[in-house]
Amino acid sequence: MALATAPAAGAVGILRLSGPGALEAGRRLAPGVPASPVPRHAYLASFVDAAGRPLDEGLFLYFRAPHSFTGEDVVELQAHGSPRLLQLLLARVLEDARVRPAHAGEFTRRAFLHGRMDLTRAEAVADLVAADSEAAVRAAAAGLSGGLATRVRALEEPLRALHADLEGVLNFPEEAEGADEDSGPRVAALRAEAEALLADSGRSRLVRRGARVALYGPVNAGKSTLFNRLVGEARALVDDEPGTTRDVLEARVEWSGLGLSLLDTAGLRETPGRVEALGIARTREALAAVDLALLVLPPGATPAEAEAWTREAGATPMLRVAGKCDVARPPEDVGLPVSGKTGEGLEPLRAAVLSRLWGEGTPAAVALVSERHADALRRTAEALGRAHEASRLSTLEVLSGEVGLALEALGEVSGTSASEALLDAIFQRFCIGK
Ligand SMILES: Nc1nc2c(ncn2[C@@H]2O[C@H](COP(=O)(O)OP(=O)(O)OP(=O)(O)O)[C@@H](O)[C@H]2O)c(=O)[nH]1
Ligand SMILES: [Mg+2]
Known part of the structure; x- marks a missing residue:
């Protein structure tokens, strides 16, 4: 109850x-x-x-x-x-x-145990309850109606059939003769399928948690003004004094259904005061942890300066913005011309951000592959990789053993081979009453 x-x-x-x-x-x-x-x-x-x-x-x-x-x-x-x-x-x-x-999630757990839904659908219930953007709602709803379940089944069924064929040849060599003939190509095709599903996990993370995007760059470039403009309200302090922003500010927006956390950061410069230096340290931390860094450059930034600031983003994907474009038209190669003051260039900037984060397609159409699914899919693909090796170089026992391991790892996604401990971990993140 x-x-x-x-x-x-x-x-x-x-x-x-x-x-x-x-x-x-x-x-x-x-x-x-x-x-x-x-x-x-x-x-x-x-x-x-x-x-x-x-x-x-x-x-x-x-x-x-x-x-x-x-x-x-x-x-x-x-x-x-x-x-x-x-x-x-x-x-x-x-x-x-x-x-x-x-207990938390007990109703859904019972639904799973009584075969009312597979594990991916049960998890989609939790995703839907937690969804805080349109894309997250739509992707979870697709999962609930079996989007991921169908793709997992399309992998699990032929994998099980292959395993049965191999075991058949091993145990009843006469009756099952030849059933292992094309096992090499079958394994290769299944591995490719597992990897294709795995490739959706990065995008799933963006949909589920929202993408994190930080504005950064030299002091006074107009970051906070642009941040306010993108958020649609005056959240950050703006001043012509360089070093106005000291702490990382965060605001949530939704663009084309995708949830985004925008971060405004303290401007960078060589010789900051003590408190400002603390802010700059936070900027660097934030840059390391976001999905995309937006470098905002002031008018007159030279290509060499732009290059130097670009390096601050480190390994984080980066997009360059030529700020205050109402003051001076930037040269083509500096970045996207944008003015936080007049709002010019905002739509192309939003489109560029979405396309850098997402590429083609719509966020709502992604199969919600969680970290947990990704981990199991990775083990599935690895076992199939070893199975492929075995199909060329080793015995049928080894091949069948690896296919069996792949099947077991995949069963953790659908729930056909989920342990009690795994179910505990999954349903703990549900709320009471769901
Ligand atoms: N003409 C023009 N002025 C701008 C624009 N954006 C910002 N400014 C002005 O530039 C100054 C600095 O703006 P901020 O938005 O505070 O710049 P910032 O990059 O956040 O600065 P720090 O936080 O100090 O690093 C302010 O006087 C703004 O009014 C713009 O697009 N056009
Ligand atoms: Mg600022």
Whole structure:
């Protein structure tokens, strides 16, 4: 049993019960509901305390196993969204010795264990709850309707068939003769497929967490002015005194559905004061940790200076902006002409940022391959790499062993070979009541 809605005042608060005793436990709170309610029918019910006094009036819904989210009997009580009222209702349900509070993600975990969804879909539920940009919502929704599951299955099924063929030849050489003939090309094709899926993990990270983009450059170049313009409000202090920005400022925006965290940083210069030097150290830290660095150059920056500032970004991908273009038109090779003051060049800048971060295609269309998926896919691809070697140089036992390992690693993505510990780790990041 758990509260399925946020523990804050709202129009509706939902209490959810799952398990064989859900109906009886739910009816203790709503005795007016028939003993055998029509499944999926909304009953208007009075929710009462132990003495039978009404606490609230709301909806009572019953989902009979296996046709429910968890695959078990489920009862949902929809009450008014008062946190105190919901506490009273929860306490009343918990008086029943058969009821206990659900763990984080327990409903979804049960749905997975009862075969209602594979692991990628269960994780898409958590992604959807956590999504904070349109692209993240759309990508998670695609995962929920089986986007990633389909691609994983398209890999897992032929891999399992290959493993069965190899084991067949090993164990029943007469009957299965020849089934291993084209195992080399089959392994190679599966490996390429695993790697293609793995390649989506970088983009998935951008969609899930949002991309981090920092403005940096020499003092007084107009970074904070441009930052304010991009964010759409006067967040950062702007002044003609060089060294105005001392700390890293962060703001969230959404461009073409993709969530971005924009960072304004302290301008860099050779001989800063003590506090300013601390700010500059933070700029360098921020630059090392972002997905893209936007170098803002002042008018009159020479190509040699531009090159020198470019090196500050280190290994981080970098895009050059020629700032204050309303003052002087920059030479072509300095960077994209932009003016934070007039707003000129803003759209081309946004487009350039998105294309550097994303390349072609739309963020919402990505398969949400998590770090966890990527790790398992990497092991799948590695085992298939070794299997390919074995198909040319080694015995059938070794080949089949490696294919088996690949299958096991891939099973961690779909959930066909997920251990209890792995499931614990996955469902811990869910919220209570989901
Ligand atoms: N004409 C013009 N002036 C600008 C533009 N952007 C900024 N300025 C002016 O340039 C000065 C510095 O602007 P800031 O945005 O504070 O520059 P900054 O790069 O953040 O400076 P620091 O934080 O000190 O490194 C201010 O006087 C701004 O009004 C621009 O696009 N055009
Ligand atoms: Mg500034």
